[in-house]
Amino acid sequence: MAKVFLNGQPVEHPHEVHEHISPMSTYNGVIGALFVLTGLTFAVSFADLGPASLTVAMVVAFVKATLVVAYFMHLKYDDKFHLFVFLGTIIFVGIFFGFTMFDLKSRDALNDEQETFVRxxxxxxxxxxxxxxxxxxxxxxxxxxxxxxxxxxxxxxxxxxxxxxxxxxxxxxxxxxxxxxx
Amino acid sequence: MSNDHAHAPAHVDDDEHNPHLAHHFDTMGQQTASAKLGMWLFLATEILMFSGLFLAYFILRMFYPEMVLEAHEHLSKWAGGINTVVLLSSSYTMALGVRSIQLGDAKKLRLMLVLTMLCGCIFMVVKYFEYSAKFEHGMLPGKFYSAHLHGYEIEGLPHIFFGVYFLMTGLHGVHVVIGLAIMLWMFIRAGRGEFSAKNYVAIENTGLYWHLVDLVWIFLFPLLYLVK
Structure with a gap:
């Protein structure tokens, strides 16, 4: 038997399918939670939370996204390298957002100080x-x-x-x- | 490989004869893993593409908070909410479709694909009504903006807000349409009996794509329609 490689690692039993098959109860639970969370953001949007509303909406969205990624996209059971690719992307999005926002927020003060302000x-x-x-x-x-x-x-x-x-x-x-x- | 083959245990299926195994892979498992890794890398580029638009939204919001709040009041919360439920349901049926074929049930897979496509179509119909209303009221991007001629006074830069709105929901809508086309293709291939419990990575990848479309909407909905 020739050696079979997956992601650079030799595989012991290449003919076996290692896919995890989730039970129906998992999918039903996840979709139920997604509906409840959607109802929650929807209801909260009618209450006047002021600046906290963005935080609340984003936290709920992140929880929903995590459920979809972990259970519908099977990342919880999948090859950990796929999780690495996904989280790596999120880190780069974070760098992209973080540095851009930091620049835009701090530039005004700097420009004012140096009187190069052109807004x-x-x-x-x-x-x-x-x-x-x-x-x-x-x-x-x-x-x-x-x-x-x-x-x-x-x-x-x-x-x-x-x-x-x-x-x-x-x-x-x-x-x-x-x-x-x- | 043929030398060792005689010593392989009898219970191991012979992948070499699987008609869906491409010649450059050794086993179906390896083929599946490669296709899935490729899909995840593609999804990474998709996330990065959408992140640029999300950043544009956050910058607009940072500089013109009142304007974004005022303009977003003109988007229909109910249309967005219905579309959220529809898209989440479609993700659920898609996930069940993948599960069906994991268990080897191609008939149920086809049913689930039809249900998913149905949800995708409902999403696009709701979107059509939303867009028509925006077109009617002149709430359009950039130089096409003419809501002030229709009696809607929005302070600040509403033409930029609607530019961001149309670009984000529009790119997302294009993804939905592409997803529908791929699912139709998968439906036809499933009808030909191509998929089985050993060969379903195309369905799995279609599912991954569809869930990503759902994922983008999970963030679009509260940001554009709900947030105060």
Whole structure:
């Protein structure tokens, strides 16, 4: 008998199927719990929990996800390497979320301190009814508003309003770019 | 291999003659494990893809909390809730389908696939009504946004919120449609008698995909429809 390998490990009895078959009661219990938890989040959403509501909703969602992954997707009984792949992915999602949020949350304070703050805020462009990205540093704001005025205004708000410029030169470049585009 | 074959115990099935064993695998067990590992790696890329959209939602929420709260009031909690129950039920029937074929019952597998597809279709019908309502009210992404012309004043950047909403639910909806197509394919293959208790990894992987679609919805539902 030739040696058979699974995930780099030699397998003793390659012809046997090692799949775990869960009893019906497991599946019935899991779907029951999922329905109860769905009802719970639904009911809780009508109560005014304030900032805690996000935490409650996410905790319930994580419990539901764990049930699905462990029992419906068989990760509880499966090859542990699949669990490793799954948890590894979750860790990378955590890094992705963590670092991005940390950057976005701490950048404001840093920019304020160094006076490189360029946060684009929405402001209604009178007459056109469209939000336009406007710098909130007074001198630059006046300059940009003057330019918008000079070119008839009415830029689409979507593409500019949520952006973050990076420093004075960029802001000016942006303003010039806006002016040139019209 | 043929030399040793004579010494193999009599009770061991001869995988070499299983018509579903690809020539580059030694046994059905090895073939199953490889296919499942591949599926889990694919699911990892799916999770990472959706995570980008979830992050966009959280950033939007962080910068414009009031706007997100105001805009989300325009989504139907009941439609989202019904769809959650429908999708969870479909995951349940899919899991039972995998269990049926693990026990060698191809007939029950086909029944479960039909039930799962039925739930998937109900999900898409509810989605259709939800989307129609949003289109009617001009609650559309980016430059297509025109809800203010329909008498809905939402402060801030509602066109960005609806961009995130349509991208997240839309990508999820595309996954549901692809899942339905795969299940139809599996239904046909099951009808041809391809699957058995020894060869069902295609069903198992279809199930894994479908549960992932369910998993994404488990997070989408509270974040978009419920959270205050």
């Amino acid at each position: 684009w805020k929405e402001q209604t462009n009178e007459g056109k009814g469209l939000p336009v990205g406007v710098d909130n540093v007074p001198e630059r704001r006046a300059k940009i508003l003057a330019e918008i005025e000079a070119h008839g205004g009415g830029h689409g708000g979507g593409e500019h309003s949520a952006g973050h410029g990076g420093g004075e030169h960029k802001a000016e470049a942006k303003a010039e770019h806006k002016a040139a585009a019209h």
